Amino acid sequence: MPNPLDKIKAQVKKLSAYTLNAPECRVKINQNENPYDMPEEIKTQVLARLSNRPWSRYPAFVPVDLLVTMARFSSWRADGILAGNGSNELIQALLTVTVGPGTKVLISEPTFTLYRLLIEVLGGEVISLPLTSDLQYDTNLIKHTVKEKAIDLVIICSPNNPTGGVIKDKDLIELLADFSGLVILDEAYHEFSEHTVVPLLKQFSNLIVLRTFSKAMAMAGLRVGYLLSHPDLAREIAKAKKLIAERERLFAALSQIPGLQPIPSQANFILTKTSITPSELMAKLQAKDILARDVSRYPMLKDYVRFSVGTEKENNELIETLQEIFTNLPQFSPHL
Known part of the structure; x- marks a missing residue:
């Protein structure tokens, strides 16, 4: 009998699975969740709205009302925002349209492990830089490597997971100004730092900001993420998001x-x-x-x-x- 794994990509088989052992325990502090649950009155309102919707029908592909509300919330334009099933889906869609064989993507490690996993699955080349001795971003090294290695894409998690360090606005501005590629800034934890780089979107069209409602907003169980970028970029990433959904549907049908x-x-x-x-x-x-x-x-x-x-x-x-x-x-x- 043939081995069903023979046709799986070699770069996929060599990777460790993105998973987490989550046994029942009295104190759960292993997934950076908000320990304070959503207020009951909000849950009740959400469930009431859900009960009034037909569950047999697909939602609108472009959730206009949600995007307009997110625009007010984030102080960015609605046509430059994408919503997704958690920021992980948007990271996948974003890398799908930007990474392929030969694409050089710079990350500073340790950082969120999904970046490396998806880059390698898509055939890209991970250019990994170490953090400084005090576990902060080495921005001088980043700026030097971007030029030295002809980097195509830079991913920065700020505040960084798992270290908590941030990149300073001054250093990010210098990087964006001198770099022709895209810079993805993952702000999953920005509410805790009381700082955001969203105002820089007006100045730099090569900046993409990722956010989630899973952390500070206590909605990890609902998987709601969003992306902010130049409207032209948002449209291209939206295409990939739809293609990913179609790929999964087509695969299921072919099976x-x-x-x-x-x-x-x-x-x-x-x-x-x-x-x-x-x-x-x-x-x-x-x-x-x-x-x-x-x-x-x-x-x-x-x-x-x-x-x-x-x-x-x-x-x-x-x-x-x-x-x-x-x-x-x-x-x-x-x-x-």
Whole structure:
């Protein structure tokens, strides 16, 4: 029997899982949560609103009212804000549109482990710098390395997790002014420092700020995060956010079609093993005016095709056509 892990990316298999052992205990101080729960009256209001909404319907893809409220709350423009299922989803969407093979991303470690995990999964190169001896950002080293190593992207968590240190405005301004790439500033803990870099968004279009309601706002269980950036950047990141959702939906649909075996993907495409020859499948798809990619010439991919993640309409057409093709086959090859 073939090993199902053989087709998983090598850079994924070598990584440690992003996980946490969370046994029941009397004192829980291991996840930087707010120890004070949301007031009961607010919970009651939220639940009342939820009960009046149809749960069978998808919410609006662009939550306009929420973005307008966030704009007032954060003192930034609504068209430069994205909301997500926790800031982790937005970090993934942001790195999806900026990181690929050969992309150099600078981080100072120790820091939030998800940055390195996602960069490596996406094929980027992590350029890691140490903190100073007193566990603060070495901004001189950061600015030097950005020029010396031709860095594409800088990620700074401020206040930093797990050290609590911050980057000073003066140093951040100098970095932004001299750097042509993007600087991601993760402000997950900014309420505790009583400081924010959001005012700098008006001056620097290469700054992106990440925030969450999980920490100071005591909403970790609801997974609400948001991103603030130049409106043009927000629109591009929103595309990736939608593509990620479509990728997961397409993967689930392909998994249900006998004769197809999709491989989990962190990119904007899905590699898929097929029970008929890739050339035959390509011909059947092309007859329906659908173009996909035969990748059977690659080493180890003799029985594989590749589907790019399209629009919702394109993905629906692909799913329906594949269901029709494989339903009408007399039998499926046993090698799947």
